[in-house]
Amino acid sequence: VHGDIYKIFVRNGLTDDFKTARRAGLLAIFAPAATNLSLMLLGKQPFLKTGASIAAFLGCFLNFQRTLSLDFKEFVKKDTPDANLARHYLQRLSVVNPLVPSFSRETLEVVEKRQEKADSKHPN
Secondary structure, three states, X not given: OHHHHHHHHHHHOXXXXXXXXXXXXXXXXXXXXXXHHHHHHHOOOHHHHHHHHHHHHHHHHHHHHHHHHHHHHHHOOOOOHHHHHHHHXXXXXXXXXXXXXXXXXXXXXXXHHXXXXXXXXXXX
């Protein structure tokens, strides 16, 4: 299931749905390198460089994880094939992992919107 969710992110990672996660990912790449470079040029203590670089990497990585989670929460509210698949995979994963949200409310909202759209096309 994790690989399937990853494939959905790969297909949609360059869309506006994952804009903040994309920025956080770039920050996770460049911020530790910039921290290490600045401490190499300005700092005199080697232990400070290692600790600061590790802290910058961990902070940026955790920020990326959080923004990716928030972007997925917004993504599954849509009624697209990939959003429906993501919701399905995450619901299957939430059965065995209580930390994963089930997105049942979002699924019901999508179904209601579909029903309203169908009712508006075919009034009785």
